[in-house]
Structure formats: structure tokens, C-alpha cells
Amino acid sequence: MRIDRIDLKNFLSHSESSINFKGRINVLIGHNGAGKSSIIDGIVFALFRESSRGNANKNLVKMGNRSASVRLTLANGNQIIIERHLPDSGNDLLIAGSMPKARGAEKVTEEVQKIINIDKEVLLSTLIVRQGEIESIFEDLTDVLKKVMKIENLEKLTEASGPIYSKMKEIQSKLEQIQTFEKEYTDTRMKLIDLKREKSKIEEELEELRKSEETLNGQLQEAQRLLDEIQRKRDEYLGLAREKDRLIREKKVTEDRLSQLAGAEEEKKMIEEKVRELEKYEEAKVLLDQLREVEKDIDRIRQSLEKAMNERDTIKDKLGRKAELYPDYSRYVTNKEKLESIEEKEREYNGLQTTYRNIQVEISRIDKTLSSLKVINTSELEDEIRKVEDEISELSSKKGKLMAQVDEAKKVLSGLEQVKGGQCPVCKRPLDESHKLNLIQEAKSVIQASKEELENVSRRLSELAKKKEDLKTWLSSANQNNTKYNTLAEKKAELEKQLADAQSRLEELKKAHEEYVKLKDALSKLEPAYKEYLSLSKVNEEDLKEKEEEILKLNRQLEEKQAKRNEIKNKLTGMDLKSIEEKLRELEELRRRLNDVLRKLGERSSLEMRLNQMQKDLGEIEKRIGELNFSEDEYQGAKKKVEELRNKLLDISKKIAEDEGSLNQIRKDIEEKEKRLKDLEALISQKPNLEKALKKLTKLREDLGEKGLQNYIISAVKSKIENNLNEITSMFNLAFTRVSLEFSASTRGQKIKASLSAYDNYGREYAVDMLSGGERISIALALRLAIAKSLMDSLGFIILDEPTVHLDEERRKELMNVIRSALDVVPQIIVVTHDDEILEIGDYIIRVEKRGSESKVTEEVPGND
Numbered sequence: 001m002r003i004d005r006i007d008l009k010n011f012l013s014h015s016e017s018s019i020n021f022k023g024r025i026n027v028l029i030g031h032n033g034a035g036k037s038s039i040i041d042g043i044v045f046a047l048f049r050e051s052s053r054g055n056a057n058k059n060l061v062k063m064g065n066r067s068a069s070v071r072l073t074l075a076n077g078n079q080i081i082i083e084r085h086l087p088d089s090g091n092d093l094l095i096a097g098s099m100p101k102a103r104g105a106e107k108v109t110e111e112v113q114k115i116i117n118i119d120k121e122v123l124l125s126t127l128i129v130r131q132g133e134i135e136s137i138f139e140d141l142t143d144v145l146k147k148v149m150k151i152e153n154l155e156k157l158t159e160a161s162g163p164i165y166s167k168m169k170e171i172q173s174k175l176e177q178i179q180t181f182e183k184e185y186t187d188t189r190m191k192l193i194d195l196k197r198e199k200s201k202i203e204e205e206l207e208e209l210r211k212s213e214e215t216l217n218g219q220l221q222e223a224q225r226l227l228d229e230i231q232r233k234r235d236e237y238l239g240l241a242r243e244k245d246r247l248i249r250e251k252k253v254t255e256d257r258l259s260q261l262a263g264a265e266e267e268k269k270m271i272e273e274k275v276r277e278l279e280k281y282e283e284a285k286v287l288l289d290q291l292r293e294v295e296k297d298i299d300r301i302r303q304s305l306e307k308a309m310n311e312r313d314t315i316k317d318k319l320g321r322k323a324e325l326y327p328d329y330s331r332y333v334t335n336k337e338k339l340e341s342i343e344e345k346e347r348e349y350n351g352l353q354t355t356y357r358n359i360q361v362e363i364s365r366i367d368k369t370l371s372s373l374k375v376i377n378t379s380e381l382e383d384e385i386r387k388v389e390d391e392i393s394e395l396s397s398k399k400g401k402l403m404a405q406v407d408e409a410k411k412v413l414s415g416l417e418q419v420k421g422g423q424c425p426v427c428k429r430p431l432d433e434s435h436k437l438n439l440i441q442e443a444k445s446v447i448q449a450s451k452e453e454l455e456n457v458s459r460r461l462s463e464l465a466k467k468k469e470d471l472k473t474w475l476s477s478a479n480q481n482n483t484k485y486n487t488l489a490e491k492k493a494e495l496e497k498q499l500a501d502a503q504s505r506l507e508e509l510k511k512a513h514e515e516y517v518k519l520k521d522a523l524s525k526l527e528p529a530y531k532e533y534l535s536l537s538k539v540n541e542e543d544l545k546e547k548e549e550e551i552l553k554l555n556r557q558l559e560e561k562q563a564k565r566n567e568i569k570n571k572l573t574g575m576d577l578k579s580i581e582e583k584l585r586e587l588e589e590l591r592r593r594l595n596d597v598l599r600k601l602g603e604r605s606s607l608e609m610r611l612n613q614m615q616k617d618l619g620e621i622e623k624r625i626g627e628l629n630f631s632e633d634e635y636q637g638a639k640k641k642v643e644e645l646r647n648k649l650l651d652i653s654k655k656i657a658e659d660e661g662s663l664n665q666i667r668k669d670i671e672e673k674e675k676r677l678k679d680l681e682a683l684i685s686q687k688p689n690l691e692k693a694l695k696k697l698t699k700l701r702e703d704l705g706e707k708g709l710q711n712y713i714i715s716a717v718k719s720k721i722e723n724n725l726n727e728i729t730s731m732f733n734l735a736f737t738r739v740s741l742e743f744s745a746s747t748r749g750q751k752i753k754a755s756l757s758a759y760d761n762y763g764r765e766y767a768v769d770m771l772s773g774g775e776r777i778s779i780a781l782a783l784r785l786a787i788a789k790s791l792m793d794s795l796g797f798i799i800l801d802e803p804t805v806h807l808d809e810e811r812r813k814e815l816m817n818v819i820r821s822a823l824d825v826v827p828q829i830i831v832v833t834h835d836d837e838i839l840e841i842g843d844y845i846i847r848v849e850k851r852g853s854e855s856k857v858t859e860e861v862p863g864n865d
């Protein structure tokens with residue numbers, strides 16, 4: 001199986017590289033970091049989907065990319081293509097011939113394994129040699145061989161920490177446990193017999209105890225009944241005795257109180273007598289109150305009378321003043337009426353006077369305006385305008401004529417300028433040149449003169465137009481002035497007429513006006529009297545009469561009250577009014593005391609009734625106590641008996657409970673023990689099976705152990721590898737006749753160890769450490785190839801990554817010779833190097849270089865430039 005080609009896409013430093021391995025010795029050359037080893041990584045990844053350098057698969061994708069792929073083409077007669085994708089998309093593929101053989105990461109790896117028949121670790125220890133590690137095979141030899149022989153797993157299976165041994169241990173510990181179960185079984189059985197014996201003993205004792213309990217219960221019930229009966233009597237007796245004591249105490253208190261209340265009757269009589277004596281002072285008190293009331297009334301009536309008399313006097317005064325004022329009041333009223341009758345004329349008079357003054361003012365104002373305005377004579381202005389208009393029309397016709405003259409002369413002039421030796425346009429005679437010039441001169445002077453004249457006429461015309469305009473303006477303002485003057489004159493005449501009319505009317509009204517003034521004066525003089533009279537108008541004779549009647553009535557009331565006062569005073573004659581008050585206070589005190597005595601008498605009668613009742617109750621209590629016939633000793637005796645019986649019963653119950661508790665516990669123990677015995681029987685019954693299993697496992701461990709199967713495998717594989725090794729070393733031209741592989745016998749706790757020795761012609765043994773550097777490299781390479789060959793039918797390739805690292809020049813040379821020689825054993829050798837010297841042995845060169853972050857590959861056949 002040789003490597004034909006690899007295609008890398010976004011794999012490590014390669015974006016897109018395709019590398020063909022066309023030579024027998026393919027040299028992959030490039031500087032450090034160029035991307036050479038990445039190609040070897042690609043080969044390992046394609047085969048096992050794992051990195052050869054132990055980095056995580058995701059780190060194999062070229063930085064900055066999300067996915068990568070590798071396609072490896074192998075050849076062993078048939079073409080095999082392995083395609084791998086990162087990340088795993090389920091699209092890994094293996095094509096054999098042109099047929100897809102496996103799909104998906106795991107399936108492809110399984111198929112690769114079948115085809116190359118070597119696992120990753122063994123491949124990396126043999127046919128893929130990492131930088132400077134050719135000799136590492138000597139150190140790894142034991143492990144590599146164990147992997148090759150697959151005895152690693154057998155070792156694991158049979159070692160002390162392996163599954164067979166741990167299973168045996170487990171069974172042994174179970175058997176040991178069964179031994180303890182057997183002992184427990186015997187002990188438990190003995191304990192069970194003891195427990196059953198104890199159980200029947202307690203059951204007998206319990207029966208006895210229950211019988212005694214029943215007898216005692218009967219006795220206790222009877223004693224209790226008796227005690228209850230005496231108890232009832234005792235309760236009643238104690239109640240009665242308590243009531244009796246209480247009644248005796250109450251009786252004593254009642255009797256004491258009654259003796260305190262003994263003199264109440266006497267006291268009552270004495271107070272009642274005194275009260276009767278003093279009651280007459282109560283009547284005198286009523287009269288005294290009446291007298292005070294009447295005197296208050298008399299005072300009040302006197303005040304009212306005084307007030308009424310004052311009011312009557314005021315009314316009288318007012319009525320007298322009213323009579324005095326009446327003539328002036330009456331004059332005022334008459335004058336007022338007259339004044340009102342001429343008031344209209346007075347208003348007209350006053351209005352006319354104002355109008356008269358206003359007209360006078362207006363006339364004088366018009367006079368002032370008229371004196372400032374003059375009447376202008378407009379006919380002169382109209383004549384002047386007419387003259388100007390005549391001159392304008394005259395000049396306008398002159399202007400027309402002059403313009404016609406100019407036109408005529410211009411026509412002659414243009415006619416002359418067009419005539420060449422022809423007829424004279426003016427005189428119609430043959431026209432010569434001098435005549436023509438004269439005529440032109442003539443026409444031009446006519447035009448000149450006419451134009452000058454025209455200018456003068458036009459100037460005069462515009463002057464006249466301006467003058468006409470001014471004159472018309474003056475005429476219009478003169479007309480306006482004259483119109484205004486006439487209007488004002490007319491208005492003045494009108495006003496003068498109105499003034500004359502007003503004056504004659506004022507003359508007519510003058511008399512009435514004078515009378516009005518006189519009346520106004522008289523009224524103002526009478527007004528105070530008039531107003532005072534009006535203020536008194538409400539006072540009249542009726543009011544006076546009413547007041548007089550009120551005074552009479554009050555006088556009558558006064559007399560009545562005075563008579564009443566005398567009557568009461570007569571009744572009270574001889575009584576000391578001051579002592580009445582004292583007697584009345586004494587009476588009040590006596591009445592309070594009487595109430596007190598009456599209350600005491602009431603209390604005495606209810607106490608006497610209560611005393612009677614108590615005596616009766618005491619008699620009955622004595623009688624009932626006698627009937628009860630209660631004895632405290634009898635009661636204490638019955639009580640003691642009940643207590644004794646109860647204690648006995650309690651002791652028995654306690655004993656019964658204890659026995660029942662023990663019995664229950666014994667029953668439970670018996671039950672548990674019986675159950676445990678059953679369980680133990682089941683456990684013990686496993687013993688023969690376990691013993692059989694232990695025997696079988698012991699035998700299996702021996703069979704699979706170093707002396708058994710392992711020994712067999714080692715001897716079988718060992719001779720195969722040894723044969724291969726000797727075959728290969730013979731091709732490497734070494735000074736040894738034989739190389740042998742030894743497996744040290746394992747001592748307890750240590751595993752098998754492999755070692756290599758070489759023998760020379762004389763049969764002398766050389767350990768690897770004793771060999772020269774070149775010999776070691778040769779044997780190491782041979783050993784790698786021998787091991788690989790023992791697994792694969794035929795070797796396809798070997799990859800050496802930087803094999804010259806750490807080697808001196810001589811060794812490098814030796815190595816190159818060994819590589820050349822190795823071609824006899826393995827048809828394809830891929831050497832990865834940065835060392836140009838190696839190019840010597842390459843028959844196909846693959847150059848790898850880094851451009852930026854990209855690895856670029858070129859291929860060449862040496863000598864073909």
C-alpha cells in the first residue's frame with residue numbers, strides 16, 4: 001500500500017494543496033514552518049481521523065476558515081481514496097476501486113483499519129517516524145510489541161487490578177461472608193429456643209395476674225360504692241355546717257344592729273312634734289314672697305307712669321308748635337302752586353336767551369369771514385383766456401403751413417438728388433448740374449429757415465398752453481370764492497331775522513319771568529317752616545288722647561297694687577321677718593333628720609324579719625345534721641380501704657403491662673429471628689455455586705496469564721518479528737549475524753519486558769546500548785519495519801519526519817545509506833526534511849514554502865530542470 005497523492009483544503013497552513021508522491025524516495029523539503037509536517041498530519045488524519053500531534057481536530061482547520069477537507073489516494077494494485085471532512089458532516093467517504101466502500105467517520109475508520117491492518121499507535125511507532133525519533137523504538141519496544149501482540153488487553157484482564165481477579169476477590173469475600181452467616185445461623189437458632197421458653201413462662205404468669213386483678217376489681221368496686229355514699233353524706237354535712245356557721249355570724253351582726261336602732265321610734269315622735277310647730281312659718285314665708293312681688297310691680301308701674309307722662313308732655317308741645325307753623329306752611333303751598341303754573345314760560349324764556357346769545361355769536365363770526373373775503377371780477381379773466389385761445393389757433397395753423405413747406409422742400413430735394421442730367425423737377429426744363437446744385441441749395445435753405453420758424457412757433461405754443469392752464473385755475477378759484485361769499489351773506493340775513501323774532505318773544509315773556517323770580521325768593525324764605533311743619537305732621541290730637549288714657553290706666557293699677565301691699569303687711573303685722581328665715585332653716589334640718597329616722601325604722605323592721613328567718617333556718621339545719629348521722633372516722637376508714645385496694649390493683653396492672661411488653665418484644669424477636677433464619681438459609685444456599693465459580697475463574701486467570709495464552713502469543717509473534725528483523729538487517733549490511741528479541745519472565749507484580757540483543761560472528765551478544773550510532777539507527781529502522789511487516793502482508797511506505805535532526809555529518813551519511821538500503825524492504829520512503837543534503841537520495845522532490853500565511857507546494861524530478 002503506497003501513498004499516491006494527497007489533496008488538502010484549508011488544512012493547517014494549506015489553503016489548497018495537491019501533492020503527488022511519484023518517486024520511491026520522495027523528499028519533502030522546505031524551511032522550518034513551511035508546512036511539510038502538515039502534509040504528514042494530513043495523511044494521519046485521512047487514515048484515522050485524528051491528529052498525529054495530539055492537537056484537537058478543530059485546530060486542524062486553517063485559521064480564518066470554518067471547514068477543511070483531506071483526500072488521500074492510496075494504491076495497492078487497487079486504488080483507494082479516503083475523504084475526510086472537518087467538522088464532521090457525516091460525509092467522510094472511502095472508495096475502493098471506483099466503488100464507495102464506507103460512508104461516515106466511524107465506518108471509514110473501521111474500513112481503513114481492515115485494509116491496512118495496523119492501528120494508529122502502532123503506525124506512529126513504526127512506519128511514521130516523527131522528528132528525530134528513529135531510536136525511540138528501543139524505549140517503546142515493550143509497549144509497541146504488547147500492542148502488536150494484543151497481549152496488553154490480556155495483561156489487563158489477568159492483572160491484580162484486572163476484572164477477573166477483582167471478580168474472584170468479590171466471590172471470595174462473598175464466601176467469607178457466608179461463613180459468618182453460618183455462624184450467625186447457629187447462634188440465632190439457639191437464641192430462638194431460649195426465647196420460646198421464656199415466652200411460655202411469661203404467658204403462665206400473666207394468666208395468674210389477670211385472675212388476681214379481677215378479684216381485686218370486685219372488692220374495689222364495693223369499697224368505692226360505700227365510700228361514694230359516705231362521701232355524699234359528708235359533702236352535705238360540710239355544706240350544712242358551713243351554712244350554720246354563716247347564719248350564726250349573720251345573726252350576731254343583725255342583733256347588734258337592732259340594738260343600735262332601738263331609740264328610733266322615740267326620736268321620730270320628738271322630731272314630728274317640732275316640725276308641726278315650725279310649719280306655720282312656712283305660711284308667713286309665702287306672704288313675704290308675695291309682698292316682695294307686689295313691691296316689684298309697684299316700682300315697675302311707677303316707672304311706666306313717669307314715662308307716659310313725659311311722652312304726653314312732648315305731644316302737647318309738638319301740637320302747639322304745629323299750630324304756630326301752619327300759616328307759613330299754607331303760604332308756601334300756595335306760592336309753590338303759582339310757581340309751577342309759570343314754570344313752562346320760565347323755561348322758554350331761559351331757552352330763548354341762550355338762542356339769542358348763540359345767534360349773536362354766529363352773526364359776528366360770519367361778519368369776520370365776510371370781511372376777509374373779496375368779490376372778484378371774473379369777466380377780465382375770461383377775456384384774457386379767450387385772447388390766449390385765439391393766439392393758439394393762429395399759431396397752430398402757421399405751424400401746419402411751415403411743416404407742409406418743409407415736406408415740399410424735402411420732396412424737391414430728394415427728386416433733385418435722384419435726377420441725373422434729366423429734366424428739372426421744378427421748372428421742367430433740361431437740368432444741368434449747376435442748376436441742379438442751385439436748386440438743392442435753395443431747397444436746403446428753405447428747409448432750414450422753416451425748421452427754425454417751426455421751433456419758434458412750437459415754443460410759443462407751449463408757453464400759451466401753460467398760460468391758458470394757469471388762467472383757468474385762477475378763474476375756477478375766483479368762482480369758488482364768489483360762491484362762498486354769497487352763501488355766507490344769505491345765511492347772515494337769515495340769522496338777523498331769527499334774532500329779531502327772538503327779541504320780540506323775549507319782550508312778551510319778560511313779565512312772567514319777573515314774577516317767577518319773586519316767587520322763587522319767597523319760597524326759599526318759607527322753606528324751613530314748611531319742612532318743620534311736615535316733620536310734625538304725624539303728631540295729632542288722637543295721640544294725646546291715647547296717652548292720657550294710658551296714664552289713667554297706670555294710675556288705677558298703682559292704686560290696686562298699693563292696696564294689696566297694705567293687705568299683706570297687715571297680715572304680717574307682729575312677725576319678726578328675720579326669725580322667719582331662721583325657723584325655716586331649722587324646719588328643713590328637722591325634716592332631713594326625720595327622713596333619716598324613717599329610714600332607720602324601715603331597716604329595723606326588715607332586720608327583725610331576717611332574724612326570724614335565720615332562727616327558723618338554724619333550727620332546720622340542726623335537724624338535718626341530726627338526721628344525716630355522719631361520722632368522719634367512718635369516712636376516713638372507707639377512704640383508706642379504697643386507696644389500699646387501688647394501689648394493689650395498680651401494682652398488678654403494672655406487672656401485667658410489663659409482662660405484656662416483654663411478651664410482645666419476645667414475639668417480635670422470635671418473628672425477626674425466624675425471618676433472619678430463612679434469609680440466612682437462602683444466603684448460605686449460594687455457597688456451592690460461589691465455590692464452583694471461584695474455581696473456574698482461578699483456572700481462567702491461569703489460562704490467560706503469562707504462562708498460558710500470553711506465553712503462547714509471545715512465542716508465536718516473537719519468532720515472526722525476529723525473522724523479519726534478521727531478514728531486514730541482513731539487507732542493511734551490518735556486522736551482525738543475528739538479532740534476537742527477548743521477553744523477560746514476569747516476576748510477581750511486574751509485567752513482561754521486551755529487550756533486543758545483537759550477536760556477531762563469534763556468537764557474542766551486544767546489548768543495544770553497546771552498538772555504534774549508525775548501527776543503532778539501522779537496527780531501529782529495521783525493527784520498525786520488521787514489526788510493521790509482521791502485521792501487514794506487505795509494507796507499502798515509511799515516513800521519516802526530519803530524520804537527520806541532531807545527527808552529525810557521518811551519521812547523516814550512514815542514515816542516507818540505510819534509507820537507500822531500506823528500499824529493498826519498503827517500496828516507498830517519504831522523507832520530510834529541511835536539509836538539502838537529503839535531496840541526494842530523493843528521486844522525487846516536493847518543495848514546500850510559506851508565502852504569507854499560505855503553504856505552497858511544487859514538485860520536481862531531480863535532473864529535470
Ligand SMILES: Nc1ncnc2c1ncn2[C@@H]1O[C@H](COP(=O)(O)OP(=O)(O)OP(=O)(O)O)[C@@H](O)[C@H]1O
Pocket residue numbers: 011012013014030031032033034035036037038039059060061062063834
Ligand atoms: N490551524 C492552522 N491554520 C493555519 N496555520 C497553522 C495552523 N496550525 C499551525 N499552523 C502553522 O502552519 C505552519 C506549518 O507548520 P508545520 O509543522 O507543517 O511546518 P514544517 O514545515 O513541518 O516546519 P518544521 O520543520 O519547523 O516542523 C506553522 O507556521 C504553523 O504555525
